[in-house]
Amino acid sequence: MQQRLAAAGLRATHQRILILESLLVLPGHPTAEQVHRQVMANTPTVSLGTVYKTLDSFVEVGLTKRVASADAQCRRYDSDCSEHHHLYCTDTKEIIDYCNPQLDALIRDFFAKQGLENFQPHSFSLHIAGTRVS
Amino acid sequence: MQQRLAAAGLRATHQRILILESLLVLPGHPTAEQVHRQVMANTPTVSLGTVYKTLDSFVEVGLTKRVASADAQCRRYDSDCSEHHHLYCTDTKEIIDYCNPQLDALIRDFFAKQGLENFQPHSFSLHIAGTRVS
DNA sequence: ATGCTTGCAAACTCTTTGCACACCA
DNA sequence: TGGTGTGCAAAGAGTTTGCAAGCAT
Numbered sequence: 001m002q003q004r005l006a007a008a009g010l011r012a013t014h015q016r017i018l019i020l021e022s023l024l025v026l027p028g029h030p031t032a033e034q035v036h037r038q039v040m041a042n043t044p045t046v047s048l049g050t051v052y053k054t055l056d057s058f059v060e061v062g063l064t065k066r067v068a069s070a071d072a073q074c075r076r077y078d079s080d081c082s083e084h085h086h087l088y089c090t091d092t093k094e095i096i097d098y099c100n101p102q103l104d105a106l107i108r109d110f111f112a113k114q115g116l117e118n119f120q121p122h123s124f125s126l127h128i129a130g131t132r133v134s
Numbered sequence: 135m136q137q138r139l140a141a142a143g144l145r146a147t148h149q150r151i152l153i154l155e156s157l158l159v160l161p162g163h164p165t166a167e168q169v170h171r172q173v174m175a176n177t178p179t180v181s182l183g184t185v186y187k188t189l190d191s192f193v194e195v196g197l198t199k200r201v202a203s204a205d206a207q208c209r210r211y212d213s214d215c216s217e218h219h220h221l222y223c224t225d226t227k228e229i230i231d232y233c234n235p236q237l238d239a240l241i242r243d244f245f246a247k248q249g250l251e252n253f254q255p256h257s258f259s260l261h262i263a264g265t266r267v268s
Numbered sequence: 269a270t271g272c273t274t275g276c277a278a279a280c281t282c283t284t285t286g287c288a289c290a291c292c293a
Numbered sequence: 294t295g296g297t298g299t300g301c302a303a304a305g306a307g308t309t310t311g312c313a314a315g316c317a318t
Contacts, residue, residue, distance in 0.1 A: 011292055013299080015298080033282085047299070049283090049284080049302090050299055052282090056284095066204040068202030070200040070201055070202040071200065073209070089253075090256070096253075107260070110236075110237060116262075116264075118266055119221055120265050121221075121262045121263070123262075127202065127259045127261065128257075129255070130256040130257070131254050147273060147316075148316090166308080167307085181274070184274055187274085188273090207282080207283070208306080208308085209308085
């Protein structure tokens with residue numbers, strides 16, 4: 001954990017380690033509030049302000065991402081910085097991560113063949129809206 | 135304009151007509167604030183609260199969409215309810231609409247062939263992050 | 269005339285900021 | 294030790310809510 005922070009050029013403080021661990025443990029796309037709660041479960045002396053500042057630093061150095069969310073009125077963070085897609089259930093407002101290398105290949109291929117004008121794509125993320133079926 | 139509102143099951147009030155017009159005029163993905171400014175340019179007596187309420191109604195009946203945005207700390211709306219994708223410039227934080235029927239077909243095809251487990255997709259939106267080149 | 273809409277202002281939520289103290293390198 | 298990070302509380306931005314008055318049907 002310390003290593004990851006050091007590698008990212010951040011001081012390995014107690015709080016940052018806790019917050020990074022919490023991010024990795026929490027499923028889905030936690031809000032700052034949820035990260036804070038998770039951190040507090042172990043160490044009840046970390047302030048919410050610090051969580052915000054720390055998450056911002058993490059985003060800045062690429063340790064996490066902010067994820068887009070049309071419904072939420074708050075920011076969500078994602079510790080999984082690998083490329084992946086999202087299933088969005090319009091009933092439950094749930095966001096589920098979805099990985100599919102075949103899909104990735106298909107999309108990359110498409111843009112490799114017929115490029116975009118004036119735009120160099122770096123990463124792709126497909127948002128799939130729909131409903132859960134059981 | 136009245137027709138569109140009536141068809142959506144909303145009363146055609148002066149304010150709603152103005153707000154709908156403003157949405158159609160404004161480029162990109164305006165915030166509630168931007169819509170309000172646009173409305174005020176014509177009729178300086180519409181309150182921001184009404185803009186919020188109205189935009190919510192519009193989203194509810196499908197006249198507009200909320201668009202996801204990882205950076206913004208405010209909600210953005212999109213009057214273009216047809217299926218389209220987004221180019222996101224990581225330099226300028228700009229979001230550009232992008233349409234490509236071929237791409238749509240490719241994606242629909244992919245999921246038609248090998249469906250998702252426990253999920254019925256309704257719409258797809260590809261977020262393409264990258265940088266502008268000139 | 270009835271009931272949905274509006275305007276206003278206050279309340280609320282989420283996030284940021286300023287500053288003194290604490291801690292890592 | 295020096296400079297960065299933290300906690301706290303207050304401020305800020307964006308959004309929602311409650312209610313009396315207004316308007317579309």
